[in-house]
Amino acid sequence: MKVVLRTPDREERELKGPLRVAELLKRLNVVPEGVIVARDGELLTLDDEVGDQDTVEVISAVSGGRR
Amino acid sequence: MKCRVCGRKAAVEVRRQGQAFCPEHYLEWFEHQVERAIRRHRMLRKSDRVLVAVSGGKDSIALWEVLRRLGYATTGLHLQLGIGGYSQRALEATRRYAGERGLPLIVVDLREAYRLSIPELAELTRRRTCSVCGLTKRYVINRVAVEEGFDAVATGHNLDDEASVLLGNVLHWQTDALVRQGPVLPAKEKLAKRVKPLYLLTEREILAYTLLRRLPYQHEECPFSVGAKSLLYKEALNRIEAQSPGTKQAFLEQYLKRIEPVLQAGLPAGEVALKACERCGYPTTGEVCAFCKTWDQAYRWARKKRILPGESVFAPEPALRFAPERPN
Numbered sequence: 001m002k003v004v005l006r007t008p009d010r011e012e013r014e015l016k017g018p019l020r021v022a023e024l025l026k027r028l029n030v031v032p033e034g035v036i037v038a039r040d041g042e043l044l045t046l047d048d049e050v051g052d053q054d055t056v057e058v059i060s061a062v063s064g065g066r067r
Numbered sequence: 068m069k070c071r072v073c074g075r076k077a078a079v080e081v082r083r084q085g086q087a088f089c090p091e092h093y094l095e096w097f098e099h100q101v102e103r104a105i106r107r108h109r110m111l112r113k114s115d116r117v118l119v120a121v122s123g124g125k126d127s128i129a130l131w132e133v134l135r136r137l138g139y140a141t142t143g144l145h146l147q148l149g150i151g152g153y154s155q156r157a158l159e160a161t162r163r164y165a166g167e168r169g170l171p172l173i174v175v176d177l178r179e180a181y182r183l184s185i186p187e188l189a190e191l192t193r194r195r196t197c198s199v200c201g202l203t204k205r206y207v208i209n210r211v212a213v214e215e216g217f218d219a220v221a222t223g224h225n226l227d228d229e230a231s232v233l234l235g236n237v238l239h240w241q242t243d244a245l246v247r248q249g250p251v252l253p254a255k256e257k258l259a260k261r262v263k264p265l266y267l268l269t270e271r272e273i274l275a276y277t278l279l280r281r282l283p284y285q286h287e288e289c290p291f292s293v294g295a296k297s298l299l300y301k302e303a304l305n306r307i308e309a310q311s312p313g314t315k316q317a318f319l320e321q322y323l324k325r326i327e328p329v330l331q332a333g334l335p336a337g338e339v340a341l342k343a344c345e346r347c348g349y350p351t352t353g354e355v356c357a358f359c360k361t362w363d364q365a366y367r368w369a370r371k372k373r374i375l376p377g378e379s380v381f382a383p384e385p386a387l388r389f390a391p392e393r394p395n
């Protein structure tokens with residue numbers, strides 16, 4: 001599957017599916033608390049499964065600096 | 068995972084509360100959380116005119132949307148900091164949101180109001196960009212709120228912001244900063260009330276809200292935020308949170324409830340008296356406020372370096388009126 005990371009710069013990865021979202025984040029070494037995972041605009045939870053044909057987005061929620 | 072309200076497939080899990088929601092019930096839950104925080108701390112009254120500080124990022128845009136939906140009379144305030152393409156795209160996202168909803172938006176361009184951008188200000192004063200940026204934003208936001216008669220300023224600070232600031236203050240035992248944390252800062256003479264309605268929602272929850280409501284927002288980060296200490300603290304807290312859900316919330320809430328009052332009571336001077344700045348008349352603890360000092364210094368160097376003409380004198384009164392743009 002194609003994984004598009006927006007953390008926040010765009011980066012693409014290829015991973016073999018099917019995978020649970022929790023496992024996918026582990027393989028990417030991403031802390032789940034800091035991101036939202038989406039497939040075609042649908043938000044996924046950690047127990048959802050994504051397949052080989054899917055394009056998955058991992059969007060960072062952490063914003064930086066002082067405000 | 069199933070929605071705890073309707074049993075349909077869940078889209079967002081709120082692990083710190085052991086709950087999950089479908090899109091519809093997540094939006095409901097989120098807005099209810101904000102409403103509750105506002106009520107619990109008496110942040111706003113229904114009749115208040117609220118100035119929303121909008122950077123264009125997810126937090127401030129989500130905040131504006133929720134306040135609008137809750138029926139508050141809101142006006143957005145966006146500061147153009149002059150940080151290259153980043154600032155331009157921030158303004159675009161903000162204008163797009165305000166335009167789509169037909170909401171009034173005040174844009175203050177620092178170069179128009181005070182003739183220098185934030186990067187210029189930092190370079191001329193040889194101070195850290197975030198430090199001069201922070202003090203300028205606080206000053207201008209307050210000035211607009213006071214001059215235009217708003218009842219309160221609302222900012223998009225979230226649980227991660229507040230918990231990471233707390234962690235930083237605790238790690239360095241910054242007692243004077245510690246006693247100033249909280250979701251409501253009351254109004255004083257020439258100091259507008261400041262409220263943080265999102266202070267108990269995590270960044271992740273706010274992002275989920277922004278995506279589900281399909282709000283336009285700027286995802287890109289300010290180039291000066293790279294390597295900020297706050298990011299390190301947030302990351303550390305998120306690692307703990309992943310193993311032990313609810314930690315961030317407990318850390319902040321228990322501090323505000325149990326520790327801050329004790330600290331406040333135990334600190335010697337208690338509250339420092341505020342005086343009017345000799346230059347601008349806005350509150351400060353010294354003779355001249357930090358804003359006037361910093362900008363005055365920048366003007367001196369700008370004259371020497373001929374960035375500004377030799378006769379330029381810094382004036383705290385901005386060179387423009389703070390008026391909302393016409394929604395098009």
Ligand code: SF4
Nearest residue numbers: 065066197200289291
């Ligand atoms: S990261 Fe620093 S320079 Fe950038 S907007 Fe925030 S405070 Fe200003």
Ligand SMILES: [Zn+2]
Nearest residue numbers: 070073089092
């Ligand atoms: Zn539901």
Ligand SMILES: [Zn+2]
Nearest residue numbers: 344347356359
């Ligand atoms: Zn002043």
